[in-house]
Amino acid sequence: MKKFLNKAEDFVDEMLDGIYAAHPDKLRFVADDRRCLVTARPVSGKVGLVTGGGSGHLPLFLGYVGTGLLDGAAVGGVFQSPSADQAFEVTRAADQGAGVLYIYGNYTGDILTFDMAAEMADAEGIRVLSLVGNDDVASSPAGEEHKRRGVAGILFIYKAAGAAAAEGMNLDEVLRVAEKARANTRTMGVALSSCIVPEVGRATFSIGESDMEIGMGIHGEPGIRRGPLRPADEVVDEMLGPILGELSLAKGDSVAVLMNGLGGTPQEELYILYRRVAGVLAERGVSVRKTYVGEFATSMEMAGFSISIMRLDDELARLVAAQADSPFFAQHQG
Amino acid sequence: MKKFLNKAEDFVDEMLDGIYAAHPDKLRFVADDRRCLVTARPVSGKVGLVTGGGSGHLPLFLGYVGTGLLDGAAVGGVFQSPSADQAFEVTRAADQGAGVLYIYGNYTGDILTFDMAAEMADAEGIRVLSLVGNDDVASSPAGEEHKRRGVAGILFIYKAAGAAAAEGMNLDEVLRVAEKARANTRTMGVALSSCIVPEVGRATFSIGESDMEIGMGIHGEPGIRRGPLRPADEVVDEMLGPILGELSLAKGDSVAVLMNGLGGTPQEELYILYRRVAGVLAERGVSVRKTYVGEFATSMEMAGFSISIMRLDDELARLVAAQADSPFFAQHQG
Numbered sequence: 001m002k003k004f005l006n007k008a009e010d011f012v013d014e015m016l017d018g019i020y021a022a023h024p025d026k027l028r029f030v031a032d033d034r035r036c037l038v039t040a041r042p043v044s045g046k047v048g049l050v051t052g053g054g055s056g057h058l059p060l061f062l063g064y065v066g067t068g069l070l071d072g073a074a075v076g077g078v079f080q081s082p083s084a085d086q087a088f089e090v091t092r093a094a095d096q097g098a099g100v101l102y103i104y105g106n107y108t109g110d111i112l113t114f115d116m117a118a119e120m121a122d123a124e125g126i127r128v129l130s131l132v133g134n135d136d137v138a139s140s141p142a143g144e145e146h147k148r149r150g151v152a153g154i155l156f157i158y159k160a161a162g163a164a165a166a167e168g169m170n171l172d173e174v175l176r177v178a179e180k181a182r183a184n185t186r187t188m189g190v191a192l193s194s195c196i197v198p199e200v201g202r203a204t205f206s207i208g209e210s211d212m213e214i215g216m217g218i219h220g221e222p223g224i225r226r227g228p229l230r231p232a233d234e235v236v237d238e239m240l241g242p243i244l245g246e247l248s249l250a251k252g253d254s255v256a257v258l259m260n261g262l263g264g265t266p267q268e269e270l271y272i273l274y275r276r277v278a279g280v281l282a283e284r285g286v287s288v289r290k291t292y293v294g295e296f297a298t299s300m301e302m303a304g305f306s307i308s309i310m311r312l313d314d315e316l317a318r319l320v321a322a323q324a325d326s327p328f329f330a331q332h333q334g
Numbered sequence: 335m336k337k338f339l340n341k342a343e344d345f346v347d348e349m350l351d352g353i354y355a356a357h358p359d360k361l362r363f364v365a366d367d368r369r370c371l372v373t374a375r376p377v378s379g380k381v382g383l384v385t386g387g388g389s390g391h392l393p394l395f396l397g398y399v400g401t402g403l404l405d406g407a408a409v410g411g412v413f414q415s416p417s418a419d420q421a422f423e424v425t426r427a428a429d430q431g432a433g434v435l436y437i438y439g440n441y442t443g444d445i446l447t448f449d450m451a452a453e454m455a456d457a458e459g460i461r462v463l464s465l466v467g468n469d470d471v472a473s474s475p476a477g478e479e480h481k482r483r484g485v486a487g488i489l490f491i492y493k494a495a496g497a498a499a500a501e502g503m504n505l506d507e508v509l510r511v512a513e514k515a516r517a518n519t520r521t522m523g524v525a526l527s528s529c530i531v532p533e534v535g536r537a538t539f540s541i542g543e544s545d546m547e548i549g550m551g552i553h554g555e556p557g558i559r560r561g562p563l564r565p566a567d568e569v570v571d572e573m574l575g576p577i578l579g580e581l582s583l584a585k586g587d588s589v590a591v592l593m594n595g596l597g598g599t600p601q602e603e604l605y606i607l608y609r610r611v612a613g614v615l616a617e618r619g620v621s622v623r624k625t626y627v628g629e630f631a632t633s634m635e636m637a638g639f640s641i642s643i644m645r646l647d648d649e650l651a652r653l654v655a656a657q658a659d660s661p662f663f664a665q666h667q668g
Contacts, residue, residue: 002526002544002637004566004603011602014566018605021612022593022625025668058601192336210336232338232348259356264598266634267392269338271352272345278355291356293661295629300600303336303635323666327627330664332657334359 001201008198012055012077019062023327026066031089035082037062038072038093047165047174048072048094051104051158052087052113054079056195057218059328060297061104064155066326069162070103071096074113078197079219081109087117091126099127099171103157103178105150106134129171131178133157135187135308137242138215138224149217152260152297153187153308156320163322181316186246188239189306191216192229193264195299214238218262218299232269236276239307244284247311251285254312256320259293264303267294277307290320296329335535342532346389346411353396357661360400365423369416371396372406372427381499381508382406382428385438385492386421386447388413390531391552393662394631395438398489400660403496404437405430408447412531413553415443421451425460433461433505437491437512439484440468463505465512467491469521469642471576472549472558483551486594486631487521487642490654497656515650520580522573523640525550526563527598529633548572552596552633566603570610573641578618581645585619588646590654593627598637601628611641624654630663 005011016034020027028040051061052074062073072090074082091100100121102114111132118128133150140147160181164174191213194203204220207213212235215223229235249255259274261267270293281288289312297306310316323333339345350368354361362374385395386408396407406424408416425434434455436448445466452462467484474481494515498508525547528537538554541547546569549557563569583589593608595601604627615622623646631640644650657667 002563004526004563004569004599004639005606006565006567011606014609015602015605018607018609018612018627022605022608022627056600056602058605192338229336229338231340233340235338263600264635265338266390266597266632267629268345268349268390268634271349271356271392272339273352274356275348275352278352293352293356295601298600300602301598301637305338325666330666332659332664332666 001196003198005198008201011198012075015055016075026327030093033086033089035075036086036089037065037075038090039065041067042071042096044096045098046096047098047169047171048096048100049161049165050090050094050100050102052076052082052090053105053110054081056300057298063328064158064326066324066329068166068322068324069158069326069329078199081113084113084116084120087113088120091117091121091128095126101161101171101174101178102128102130103154103161104132105154106132106148127171129175131157131175131182133182135185136217137186137188137246139217142246149221151187151189151218152258152306153185155258155296156185156256156308156310157181159324160316160319162324163319166322177319181310184247184311184316185308186243187306187308188243189216189304190214190235190239191262191302191304193303194220195263195302218297232272233276236273240277240280243307243309247309249284249286249311254287254289254317255281256290256310256312257288258296258308260297260306260308261295262302262304262306263295263298264301265305270305273305289317335530337532339532342535345532346409349389350409360661364427367420367423369409370420370423371399371409372424373399375401376405376430378430379432380430381432381503381505382430382434383495383499384424384428384434384436386410386416387439387444388415390634391632397662398492398660400658400663402500402656402658403492403660403663412533415447418447418450418454421447422454425451425455425462429460435495435505435508435512436462436464437488437495438466439488440466440482461505463509465491465509465516467516469519470551471520471522471580473551476580483555485521485523485552486592486640487519489592489630490519490590490642490644491515493658494650494653496658497653500656511653515644518581518645518650519642520577521640521642522577523550523638524548524569524573525596525636525638527637528554529597529636552631566606567610570607574611574614577641577643581643583618583620583645588621588623588651589615590624590644590646591622592630592642594631594640594642595629596636596638597629597632598635599639604639607639623651
């Protein structure tokens with residue numbers, strides 16, 4: 001294991017110390033627990049948005065706490081769920097009198113955590129609704145969306161719901177927007193190499209020197225096909241098939257696209273891959289109104305990438321384009 | 335070689351096609367040559383800022399073309415200089431009547447390119463000044479700064495000069511600011527693994543399974559010491575020594591810090607490393623007014639990082655804090 005760290009067991013807490021040291025004007029923690037991360041710039045009367053999940057995916061999850069985005073994140077160990085107590089403490093801080101929406105990925109531990117936190121919040125009179133991200137088309141067939149993993153496409157839900165809450169929508173309206181973003185978003189990933197969990201100290205899985213695994217999850221969950229790495233354009237075509245099929249995109253439709261590096265893949269390659277995505281969408285007459293290329297949901301040093309596409313209506317297009325500001329994700333209006 | 339690409343010889347041009355496809359409202363090219371990249375939002379009457387250099391370092395160099403930043407970049411092959419003709423065409427487009435400042439790294443090929451381009455511009459009546467970045471303290475001893483390589487710290491020069499030009503300073507003033515930023519910036523890097531140049535197809539250098547190389551350049555130029563990887567805090571301490579020594583930072587001083595990942599190092603580790611940087615600076619009574627943590631100057635998939643520190647006066651602090659907007663680097667005021 002070749003990582004910059006001190007002790008493996010301090011990996012997450014020292015990372016968090018670094019984050020608070022770097023961004024004291026934007027992020028802070030509550031309940032005397034650095035894993036209860038909240039915005040340092042709460043907005044009174046706004047619907048609170050809370051997420052959480054395991055560490056090892058920066059900027060996911062905590063990186064989307066910021067203006068026009070989320071209000072808090074409960075931070076777990078590497079690939080581990082945070083506790084219900086932590087999620088509850090974040091909820092209390094995020095509640096600004098208008099209730100709280102949970103948006104998190106479809107993993108058993110996280111569901112348990114947030115369901116219990118919601119009960120604790122209810123007992124305190126805080127209204128909480130929940131939405132579980134499940135954008136990974138490779139993780140279960142169509143028709144079984146409730147079994148699918150949540151991966152990078154959750155960014156689109158954060159962005160749309162975050163902008164909706166910033167506009168002053170109420171809790172039910174923000175949930176409606178989040179559900180619409182989810183219903184219109186699909187993701188597929190591919191991995192070339194494994195990550196290493198610091199406390200484990202060796203690769204989570206092995207993969208042949210010239211192989212790729214299509215459909216792999218961001219913790220190394222098995223994909224749908226392993227085989228020799230193909231030219232970039234062919235890899236993109238194989239991944240776009242199910243995404244475009246499920247979204248039934250047709251001429252005149254508008255989309256936002258997220259080309260997400262999993263950690264070890266250089267940005268140069270992401271742009272080579274995006275070139276093909278743009279070409280295929282242009283051929284179909286689909287208009288790309290917003291493009292993100294970079295690292296948005298990683299698996300530490302894993303090489304690979306994912307493509308997420310969200311079909312836009314006018315409302316989603318407006319919300320995606322809205323200004324946002326976190327230390328990990330800043331955009332100007334437009 | 336395990337990379338997402340089509341043909342190795344198309345690596346740079348397909349990357350550029352992807353970049354133009356992704357950001358058509360912000361970037362375009364001139365002279366019918368996609369390697370002559372300029373902003374799509376030129377500002378009439380503003381001093382033009384131009385950079386350039388080899389590909390393989392995204393977001394460097396072209397990623398800093400944007401509002402409040404640079405106006406154009408001449409793009410070379412992977413680790414190769416662009417041509418003088420390309421730099422000249424970018425210069426013509428960047429000139430908005432107030433002259434052009436070149437800011438680029440201290441590499442022989444780039445110096446030849448930009449010196450020749452400056453002559454061509456002069457022949458057309460465009461006033462051009464030049465500043466060569468040389469922030470890498472590991473590449474030559476103090477007193478021989480003119481022999482040092484330019485690495486990640488050039489971001490601070492771009493940011494300060496870009497904001498100065500956006501404020502309306504004239505060419506001589508922008509050069510003064512850029513010189514001040516350079517004089518107050520130092521960088522040191524460390525590598526854990528090599529990158530692979532696509533057309534070469536194998537690692538540029540090899541390094542032991544548990545070794546690091548302190549002071550290595552972003553093309554794999556030899557560093558100053560190779561040895562076993564040490565705990566993160568010790569690595570930071572070794573790197574901060576020369577940086578803090580040369581900047582003679584004392585109690586009450588203010589700085590900006592750039593923790594730059596070289597490509598293969600996860601953001602989690604950068605924050606663990608930053609934790610120590612912040613601790614050492616706090617101990618010395620040095621105040622950090624701006625912190626950047628992420629990938630700003632890479633070497634494709636190379637694992638490693640660099641620390642850059644710029645000592646701030648009030649003017650540099652104001653310029654660093656100014657709004658900026660490129661597809662690769664966006665920040666709100668503050």
